[in-house]
Amino acid sequence: MQTNFLVIGSGIAGLNFALQSAKKGKVTIVTKKKLIDSNTNFAQGGIAAVLDQTDNFEKHVEDTLKAGSYHNNKKAVEFMVRNSAEAIYRLIDLGVEFQKENGKLSLTKEGGHSERRIAFVGDYTGKEIEKILVKRVREHPNILILENAFAMRLLTQKSLFQRNSCVGIQIIRKNKIENILADQTILSTGGVGQLFLQTTNPSIATSDGIAMASQIGCTIKDIEFIQFHPTALNKNTSPKFLISETVRGEGAKLVNEKGERFMENVHPLKDLAPRDVVAQAIYQQQKNGQVFLDIRHKSREYLKKRFPQIYEKLKKLKIDMTKNLIPVTPAAHYECGGIEVDLNGQTNVKNLFAFGEVSYTGVHGANRLASNSLLEALVFSNQIAKNLIPHQKIKQTKFNAPKILRKNSKETLLAERLKQEIKKIMWEYAGIVRNLKRIKKEAIPRMERIAKELKNMNGTNQEIAETSNMAITSLLILKSAYKRKKSLGCHFVEK
Numbered sequence: 026m027q028t029n030f031l032v033i034g035s036g037i038a039g040l041n042f043a044l045q046s047a048k049k050g051k052v053t054i055v056t057k058k059k060l061i062d063s064n065t066n067f068a069q070g071g072i073a074a075v076l077d078q079t080d081n082f083e084k085h086v087e088d089t090l091k092a093g094s095y096h097n098n099k100k101a102v103e104f105m106v107r108n109s110a111e112a113i114y115r116l117i118d119l120g121v122e123f124q125k126e127n128g129k130l131s132l133t134k135e136g137g138h139s140e141r142r143i144a145f146v147g148d149y150t151g152k153e154i155e156k157i158l159v160k161r162v163r164e165h166p167n168i169l170i171l172e173n174a175f176a177m178r179l180l181t182q183k184s185l186f187q188r189n190s191c192v193g194i195q196i197i198r199k200n201k202i203e204n205i206l207a208d209q210t211i212l213s214t215g216g217v218g219q220l221f222l223q224t225t226n227p228s229i230a231t232s233d234g235i236a237m238a239s240q241i242g243c244t245i246k247d248i249e250f251i252q253f254h255p256t257a258l259n260k261n262t263s264p265k266f267l268i269s270e271t272v273r274g275e276g277a278k279l280v281n282e283k284g285e286r287f288m289e290n291v292h293p294l295k296d297l298a299p300r301d302v303v304a305q306a307i308y309q310q311q312k313n314g315q316v317f318l319d320i321r322h323k324s325r326e327y328l329k330k331r332f333p334q335i336y337e338k339l340k341k342l343k344i345d346m347t348k349n350l351i352p353v354t355p356a357a358h359y360e361c362g363g364i365e366v367d368l369n370g371q372t373n374v375k376n377l378f379a380f381g382e383v384s385y386t387g388v389h390g391a392n393r394l395a396s397n398s399l400l401e402a403l404v405f406s407n408q409i410a411k412n413l414i415p416h417q418k419i420k421q422t423k424f425n426a427p428k429i430l431r432k433n434s435k436e437t438l439l440a441e442r443l444k445q446e447i448k449k450i451m452w453e454y455a456g457i458v459r460n461l462k463r464i465k466k467e468a469i470p471r472m473e474r475i476a477k478e479l480k481n482m483n484g485t486n487q488e489i490a491e492t493s494n495m496a497i498t499s500l501l502i503l504k505s506a507y508k509r510k511k512s513l514g515c516h517f518v519e520k
């Protein structure tokens with residue numbers, strides 16, 4: 026199979042790019058479950074953008090830098106912020122109906138923001154955007170969608186001056202291995218949350234893009250900066266259900282078991298401090314008991330309208346937001362680092378691009394500012410779609426595909442067991458507070474053993490390949506965490 030633009034992943038970044046580039050050439054989207062199954066679907070909060078007269082570019086840039094501990098690439102931040110309003114208006118043109126009041130976009134607030142600048146749709150912004158994008162993509166005659174297709178490895182050739190060039194991917198689909206060749210391959214595979222025992226991310230977030238890219242020589246940067254969302258619902262579900270930061274944006278307070286508002290003395294922004302600060306404060310409080318969100322002062326009518334999804338979920342669990350405290354706990358939420366790209370999404374491998382959570386543009390620094398993730402995905406996918414042109418230069422080449430797709434149930438079961446072990450190791454050693462000595466002496470050797478075990482397996486199937494990806498990326502995270510000796514943003518080192 027051959028295509029112009031090969032998009033791997035079906036979150037906001039991949040679908041937005043597909044829609045735009047389909048005007049120029051044939052697009053193929055490969056996604057490992059259904060088109061709708063993406064991390065975007067889980068984004069409750071909204072999209073940050075400079076949309077109000079009281080706000081300006083400088084303030085949004087400064088909030089982003091401050092949240093990121095000034096470890097960001099300022100040029101990339103400025104680029105994203107300057108293009109923020111256009112990204113929102115493009116979604117409106119596609120049919121996304123953001124909440125409005127008196128004909129004007131309603132704007133909410135989250136941690137680290139000095140202004141109300143987040144456009145939203147109830148508490149299900151990601152789901153709404155994904156729904157519209159999926160509809161538009163399905164209608165498009167130039168877009169081929171391959172669902173339940175697992176991208177196994179990136180195919181490369183040596184090009185002029187022996188530089189590595191990506192020419193497509195190898196996938197597992199319907200129990201067969203296929204090659205798809207492409208002029209340009211785009212990774213938009215999302216995040217790494219599933220590497221951790223506690224996460225807000227869905228089961229697809231197994232770090233496949235980062236693992237595959239690292240295997241062909243892409244630079245992986247700042248991958249130790251895993252953002253832990255402070256307020257996942259503290260109930261035994263997998264993934265953990267998110268209690269959006271916008272709940273605090275609309276007045277909820279964090280309290281401990283004694284009813285103390287413990288954020289009052291932690292940061293000038295109190296409950297709306299950047300996420301790294303809040304997650305670490307909760308972690309400390311949890312040594313002495315549970316932590317809760319309190320929004321009981323708001324009326325039932327308001328809460329039902331503003332947070333319909335959260336209200337209903339809690340009701341099912343017999344938690345009445347107007348009467349009860351909501352138990353919360355931090356959980357792995359977002360990878361701030363990733364595959365290094367320039368402002369055009371280009372990796373250091375020719376014809377291979379990345380955007381969205383899988384990429385490192387430098388926008389997030391050491392800790393992402395809330396609601397900048399959908400924005401980054403949109404702005405950079407818009408930019409890449411503007412620049413890329415199909416070149417039709419690929420020759421049909423034979424790649425050495427494994428001859429058979431062997432199902433070995435014993436090995437599949439072992440992979441499943443190793444997956445659980447990876448999650449436990451990562452949660453224990455690369456979680457909210459890290460001990461560098463233990464990472465080096467205990468976590469890295471254990472993860473190396475798991476990676477080796479997976480490499481030595483004979484069978485080829487999605488379970489083994491996915492677990493292998495998780496082990497590869499986990500090792501990269503552990504090694505980068507060990508190298509960063511001082512606390513910075515969401516990398517917090519125990520003294």
Ligand code: SIN
Pocket residue numbers: 068069070071267268269270271394395396397398
């Ligand atoms: C949230 O609604 O709290 C999550 C939004 C985000 O991660 O930016």
